Amino acid sequence: MAEGVYFARDLVNEPPNLLTPEALAEAALSLKELGVEVEVLDEGAIQALGMGAFLAVGQGSENPPRFIHLRYRPEGAKGRLDLVGKGLTFDSGGYSLKPTESMATMKSDMAGAAAVLGAFRGAALLGLPLELRGYIAACENLISGRAYRVGDVLKTLSGKTVEVMNTDAEGRLTLADALAFAERQGAQRILELSTLTGAAVVALGEEVAALFATEAGFGEAVRRAAEEVGEKVWPMPLEKSYREKLKSAVADLKNVGDRNGGAITAALFLAEFVKMPLVHLDIAGPAFSKKAHALGPEGGTGFGVRTILRLAESLVQG
Secondary structure (H helix, E strand, O other): OHHHHHHHHHHHHOOOOOOOHHHHHHHHHHHHHHOOEEEEEOHHHHHHHOOHHHHHHHOOOOOOOEEEEEEEOOOOOOOEEEEEEEEEEEEOOOOOOOOHHHHOOHHHHHHHHHHHHHHHHHHHHHOOOOEEEEEEEEEEEOOOOOOOOOOOEEEOOOOOEEEOOOOOOOHHHHHHHHHHHHHHOOOOOEEEEEOOOHHHHHHHOOOOEEEEEOOHHHHHHHHHHHHHHOOOEEEOOOOHHHHHHHOOOOOOEEOOOOOOOHHHHHHHHHHOOOOOOEEEEEOOOOOEEOOOEOOEOOEEOOOOHHHHHHHHHHHHHO
16 A cells, blocks of 8 residues: 555656656556556547547647556455556646646646555555546646637537636546546446545635545445545535536536535536546646655645545445
8 A cells, every 4th residue: 555655756746857658657567567458549540439628628739638548456356446547747738828826736636646656556556346437538737829719619429518717727637538438438436536626625725635435325435435545535525516617608618617615616617527426636736745744745646546445445345
């Protein structure tokens, strides 16, 4: 478990000029030595699949996007868990540009992806008898003449269209396509981790992740797993009436609502792209620490790895 946490921390702590989407894919490929199957899709394959939202976010960068698909299939596996992690290796905000102080830690915007990769490493080393699938849409959100704009309408892998109202709400666009891909792969339940919103940090501070669940039983299983390993999460409401905030006149939905309830509307957005039980962990607060803490030094924390592995153990135990 510790090896998985360290792996995630090291990835988060890499400078963004070194940990590009291709480098993150290389880190995933290193898991092959532990028996994890890894498939990496380049931009041509991503386009052929129809991941229009993911491609739009990454099109402003000189570093091409990569879609990472992982499988851990031990003999005698007792069930399956699908994991999705946000993989923005750097987030400038795009044309909805972040101020410098908000951009300083944006190398950590792939902490959800790091948690997924760390969990695969931990599961393989532990020999957990549970099948894991992982999905990471890795890219950079930068500005150029090719970058996507406010007002663009994007077609997602699911077929739904999204009107872009803020290019700094990019993570949910990449996740929309990753979630739809997971559904196509036969996912029965999905745990998704992402440094998604500042609103979650405003609500819960830097040490507690926001937990949103479309199905109460699965949400409680994740909450309990987190509590057992000492990772702090707090259940938040998926208030359906707030779905109105995402209505668009020109597309199926907008990528942001207003400022109120921002973490909730982000979770509602993600829930639009899957039909099976989904737990969304917004780890924007606890994924990166600006000071040393009880379990480690300043920087990436590896938050989420322990929760995933404990959840996997509990699913095996029934």
